Structure formats: C-alpha cells, structure tokens
Amino acid sequence: MFSAIMIDKTDDGQAVTLQQLDEGSLPEGDVTIDVAYSTLNYKDGLAITGSSPVVRKFPMVPGIDLVGTVAESSHADWKAGDTVVLNGWGVGEGHWGGLAQKSRLKGDWLVPLPTAFTPAQAMAIGTAGYTAALCVDALVDWGVTPDKGEVLVTGATGGVGSVAVAILKKLGFSVAALTGKTSEADYLKGLGAQTVIDRAEMSAKGKPLQKERWAGVVDTAGSFTLANACAQTRYGGAVAACGLAQGMDLPATVMPFILRGVALLGIDSVMAPKARRLKAWDRLAKDLNPTALDAIGQTIGLGEAIEAAGRFMSGEVKGRYIVDVNA
Ligand SMILES: CCC(=O)SCCNC(=O)CCNC(=O)[C@H](O)C(C)(C)COP(=O)(O)OP(=O)(O)OC[C@H]1O[C@@H](n2cnc3c(N)ncnc32)[C@H](O)[C@@H]1OP(=O)(O)O
Numbered sequence: 001m002f003s004a005i006m007i008d009k010t011d012d013g014q015a016v017t018l019q020q021l022d023e024g025s026l027p028e029g030d031v032t033i034d035v036a037y038s039t040l041n042y043k044d045g046l047a048i049t050g051s052s053p054v055v056r057k058f059p060m061v062p063g064i065d066l067v068g069t070v071a072e073s074s075h076a077d078w079k080a081g082d083t084v085v086l087n088g089w090g091v092g093e094g095h096w097g098g099l100a101q102k103s104r105l106k107g108d109w110l111v112p113l114p115t116a117f118t119p120a121q122a123m124a125i126g127t128a129g130y131t132a133a134l135c136v137d138a139l140v141d142w143g144v145t146p147d148k149g150e151v152l153v154t155g156a157t158g159g160v161g162s163v164a165v166a167i168l169k170k171l172g173f174s175v176a177a178l179t180g181k182t183s184e185a186d187y188l189k190g191l192g193a194q195t196v197i198d199r200a201e202m203s204a205k206g207k208p209l210q211k212e213r214w215a216g217v218v219d220t221a222g223s224f225t226l227a228n229a230c231a232q233t234r235y236g237g238a239v240a241a242c243g244l245a246q247g248m249d250l251p252a253t254v255m256p257f258i259l260r261g262v263a264l265l266g267i268d269s270v271m272a273p274k275a276r277r278l279k280a281w282d283r284l285a286k287d288l289n290p291t292a293l294d295a296i297g298q299t300i301g302l303g304e305a306i307e308a309a310g311r312f313m314s315g316e317v318k319g320r321y322i323v324d325v326n327a
C-alpha cells in the first residue's frame with residue numbers, strides 16, 4: 001500500500017483526499033518509481049481546486065513533477081536504483097502524477113537527476129524552474145544579451161518568476177521584477193533583481209505602443225500585463241510568454257510586432273521534446289546557484305499539499321513548495 005492524493009469526480013464537482021492505494025492500481029507504464037519528492041505548481045493548484053479543466057481523466061493522482069528512485073524498469077534507458085526526474089508530459093492531467101509515494105509511467109518521459117542537484121533541490125526547481133530555463137533559453141536564442149538593456153520578469157515572486165530572476169542575474173542581465181507583493185522587495189533583490197516594480201503599473205489596459213523599456217521579458221501573467229510588456233519591449237526584443245496568472249486573454253494590438261519587430265515566443269514545458277528539456281536542465285545546473293534554492297523552496301508533507309494548492313489561486317505563493325511524499 002502507498003499514500004497518494006486522489007481527485008475524484010463528484011456530482012457537484014470534485015473531491016480531493018489523501019488515500020491509501022494498492023500497487024496493483026497503478027496505471028500502465030514501463031518504469032515504476034519510489035517517489036521521494038514532488039512539488040506544487042500553479043497548474044497543480046488549478047487541478048486540485050478544480051479552477052480550470054486541467055484534469056482530463058478521473059480518478060486522478062495530481063502532481064506534474066516528481067523525483068525518485070527506479071524500483072522496476074523494462075525500459076532500456078533505466079534500471080532499478082537510478083534517480084530520475086519527471087516534468088509534465090500530461091502526468092497529473094491524463095496519467096497519474098507525482099503527489100504519491102509510487103508512480104508508474106513511460107521511461108521516455110524521464111530525465112536523469114542532474115548531478116548539480118539533490119532530489120529535493122530538483123523539486124525546488126520543478127516544472128516552474130525548468131520553464132523559467134526554457135524562457136531564458138528562448139530569449140537568449142533570439143539574441144537578447146545583457147548589453148541590449150533590462151529584462152522584465154512578471155509574477156516575479158512566483159515559482160517561474162523567482163527562478164527566472166536568479167538565472168538572468170547569473171547571466172549578467174539587469175533584471176526588473178514585477179510583483180503585487182512589493183513587501184517582498186528584499187526577497188527579489190536577494191535573488192538578483194535590480195529594480196522592483198508594482199504590478200499595478202502594468203495590469204490595466206495600456207496604449208498599443210509605449211516607451212521602449214525591455215530588451216526581453218519573461219511573462220507568467222498573460223492578459224493586460226503581457227499586452228503592456230509587448231508594448232514596452234524595445235526594437236527587436238522578445239517576450240517569452242509562459243503563463244496566465246492574470247488571465248488567459250491577450251488584449252493586445254499587433255503594433256509592437258509590426259513596428260518594432262518584437263517577437264512573442266510561446267513557451268510550453270509539458271510536451272517539450274527531450275533535447276530541449278536536457279538543455280534547460282543543463283542551464284539550471286550551470287546558471288542557477290543552488291543556494292538561491294534555499295531562499296526559493298519550502299518543504300511540506302503530502303497531507304499538507306491539498307490545502308497549500310489553494311494558495312496559488314489567490315496569488316499568495318512566494319517561491320516554491322517542495323512536497324516530501326514520505327512526510
Ligand atoms: C505547466 C503548464 C501550465 O501551467 S499551463 C496552464 C494550465 N492550463 C490550463 O489552465 C488549461 C486548462 N484547459 C482549459 O482551460 C481548456 O481545456 C481550454 C484550453 C481553454 C480549451 O477548452 P475548450 O474550448 O472547452 O475545449 P477542450 O477542453 O475540449 O479542448 C480543445 C482542444 O484543445 C486540446 N487541449 C485541451 N487542453 C489541452 C492541453 N492542456 N494541452 C494541449 N491540448 C489541449 C483538446 O485535446 C482539444 O483538442 P482535440 O479536439 O482533442 O484535438
């Protein structure tokens with residue numbers, strides 16, 4: 001038997017409980033994993049609270065990330081004892097996820113734990129941090145360099161935002177952090193932000209083109225914040241859009257794209273091919289100081305994860321939750 005969080009469909013929505021499950025109930029897969037840690041991401045908040053149709057099949061064990069030890073494998077790349085990391089691939093949405101002591105899934109979805117990180121640190125990073133690395137990769141590949149000007153990170157105290165600030169600082173960028181929690185200015189400056197900006201400055205409808213400010217942007221908010229970020233991006237700059245914390249709408253005009261050659265770079269972590277994942281994890285190993293993770297991550301037990309997931313929906317989360325599934 002093992003413990004797992006389970007989302008069941010009910011007549012009036014869904015019920016989320018901590019349950020004891022039999023190993024025989026695990027889904028199909030060629031690798032069985034003893035999970036050590038999982039995490040909570042905004043998406044797990046959506047799934048566990050039922051705020052958005054993230055879960056595509058019931059009953060569902062949520063959790064889009066996990067790290068653990070291979071218990072059994074018939075996959076050529078993995079053997080018992082390997083330490084592996086899983087991010088995305090629809091796990092926690094259509095296939096049972098990481099908020100459990102056991103998991104069975106496809107070996108093709110796994111990457112090795114980078115030697116730079118402990119299992120807990122890998123989950124302090126999680127999908128949020130790996131997505132931050134994908135965003136930075138996209139900006140760098142577009143040609144955004146520190147000499148071209150400041151880079152803006154929106155939703156900066158969140159999981160994606162915190163890791164993006166830390167990586168960009170390490171790469172030599174001057175980072176502006178947009179946040180609704182200006183009381184967390186010291187946290188953001190500790191991670192490497194040069195300037196802290198109140199979210200209110202960018203959260204309402206703005207003009208189609210605004211004063212050029214940013215060489216690049218990592219946006220986790222969507223909606224008006226993303227529209228304003230595009231309108232403030234400098235000639236030839238780029239905006240990596242990965243989130244919808246403000247909203248999934250995009251109330252923008254084409255002006256930044258056709259008059260300033262601004263690029264809107266879409267970032268998806270879930271189905272990203274393996275080569276891009278490995279590159280992002282390499283960047284994290286090289287360009288994210290593991291001590292930054294001490295400031296970013298806090299550990300909770302599996303039983304605490306259900307309540308903590310609700311905090312994402314009110315925007316009150318700072319940094320990352322690491323879930324110790326055996327605590
Ligand atoms: C870590 C990544 C993140 O944090 S991403 C942020 C969290 N994700 C979300 O909030 C998305 C939740 N989903 C939704 O709100 C809805 O499914 C949206 C996308 C608005 C579409 O709704 P609706 O118009 O009712 O149609 P539908 O659900 O039947 O889907 C239409 C087609 O789109 C597809 N789709 C759905 N969800 C996903 C997904 N997550 N990834 C990729 N594709 C998706 C559906 O399969 C469907 O396509 P098809 O008809 O099956 O070919």
Ligand SMILES: NC(=O)c1ccc[n+]([C@@H]2O[C@H](COP(=O)([O-])OP(=O)(O)OC[C@H]3O[C@@H](n4cnc5c(N)ncnc54)[C@H](O)[C@@H]3O)[C@@H](O)[C@H]2O)c1
Nearest residue numbers: 042131155158159160220221242243244245246268269315
């Ligand atoms: N595209 C992908 O593959 C991918 C991967 C990871 C996360 N995401 C998305 O990125 C976003 C951030 O994820 P996270 O795990 O860091 O979540 P998080 O909750 O840790 O961070 C979200 C941040 O946005 C802030 N915020 C809330 N409401 C806002 C508003 N109205 N305007 C501006 N900021 C607001 C919050 O205060 C918080 O700092 C989410 O929308 C998530 O779905 C997408």
